Amino acid sequence: MNTATFILNAAEIREGQDVAATDTWKITEVPCSAAMETWSIAAGLVIQQTGKFHINGYDLNPKVLQSATQPYEMTKAELGLAFLNWGLPRECVDLFDAIDSKHIQPRRELREKVTFAPLDASTQIPPKADVVITNNLFGNLYPDASDQVGPIVRNLAASLEDNGVFTANDAWHRDETLAEIKRAGLRPVRSKNLRPTDSRYPELFQKQPPHRLLSFLHGRRGTQ
Numbered sequence: 724m725n726t727a728t729f730i731l732n733a734a735e736i737r738e739g740q741d742v743a744a745t746d747t748w749k750i751t752e753v754p755c756s757a758a759m760e761t762w763s764i765a766a767g768l769v770i771q772q773t774g775k776f777h778i779n780g781y782d783l784n785p786k787v788l789q790s791a792t793q794p795y796e797m798t799k800a801e802l803g804l805a806f807l808n809w810g811l812p813r814e815c816v817d818l819f820d821a822i823d824s825k826h827i828q829p830r831r832e833l834r835e836k837v838t839f840a841p842l843d844a845s846t847q848i849p850p851k852a853d854v855v856i857t858n859n860l861f862g863n864l865y866p867d868a869s870d871q872v873g874p875i876v877r878n879l880a881a882s883l884e885d886n887g888v889f890t891a892n893d894a895w896h897r898d899e900t901l902a903e904i905k906r907a908g909l910r911p912v913r914s915k916n917l918r919p920t921d922s923r924y925p926e927l928f929q930k931q932p933p934h935r936l937l938s939f940l941h942g943r944r945g946t947q
């Protein structure tokens with residue numbers, strides 16, 4: 724599941740987890756790198772009025788975390804085009820300020836919903852979360868650092884609340900990654916109702932079987 728697919732379906736994913744709009748939906752993004760993805764998720768959730776949330780962005784590299792809170796060299800027009808290209812509402816751009824003719828930064832409204840910290844996911848378990856997003860990590864670990872895939876998956880699975888969901892855009896690219904995800908007790912949950920921007924790998928993984936499956940994911944809302 725890519726980031727845009729997650730954002731477009733966030734309200735239903737949250738509803739399926741029974742996280743009330745007034746509760747803080749705890750989202751972990753690891754790795755967040757320079758955080759353009761993190762800010763995009765925050766902007767998408769605000770524009771779609773998905774409810775109260777907080778995103779913790781983690782990365783191994785403290786240098787990229789420094790740039791995560793610095794202005795981006797980009798115009799608002801360029802950012803708007805990027806959002807359109809990703810399939811996100813163009814209004815997301817309204818949550819960024821132009822600080823001069825060449826730089827933008829996320830508005831305070833976004834900044835207070837996002838926290839960054841260093842973390843090595845191969846050796847550390849991040850704080851508990853309802854959602855863990857791990858994009859563009861596993862693919863980069865093969866072949867030289869493939870022994871990290873298992874520990875990373877286990878640490879991230881351990882950080883999930885019951886009913887927590889895990890998404891990784893490159894989870895399905897290798898059988899070895901999928902096997903580690905399943906071994907860690909995360910089950911793929913296929914959707915019939917997702918609004919796709921990436922229809923190839925729209926799946927989520929869910930921590931342990933809940934009493935009832937996420938009904939929206941099976942197109943049987945209200946029948947269980």
Ligand SMILES: C[S@@+](CC[C@H](N)C(=O)[O-])C[C@H]1O[C@@H](n2cnc3c(N)ncnc32)[C@H](O)[C@@H]1O
Nearest residue numbers: 754755756760782783784842843844845858859
């Ligand atoms: C290609 S970036 C992905 C960033 C972001 N998710 C995206 O899709 O734009 C890969 C990042 O993984 C980070 N990384 C690699 N191993 C890691 C680990 N064990 N724990 C946390 N971050 C890690 C690197 O520092 C790098 O910033």
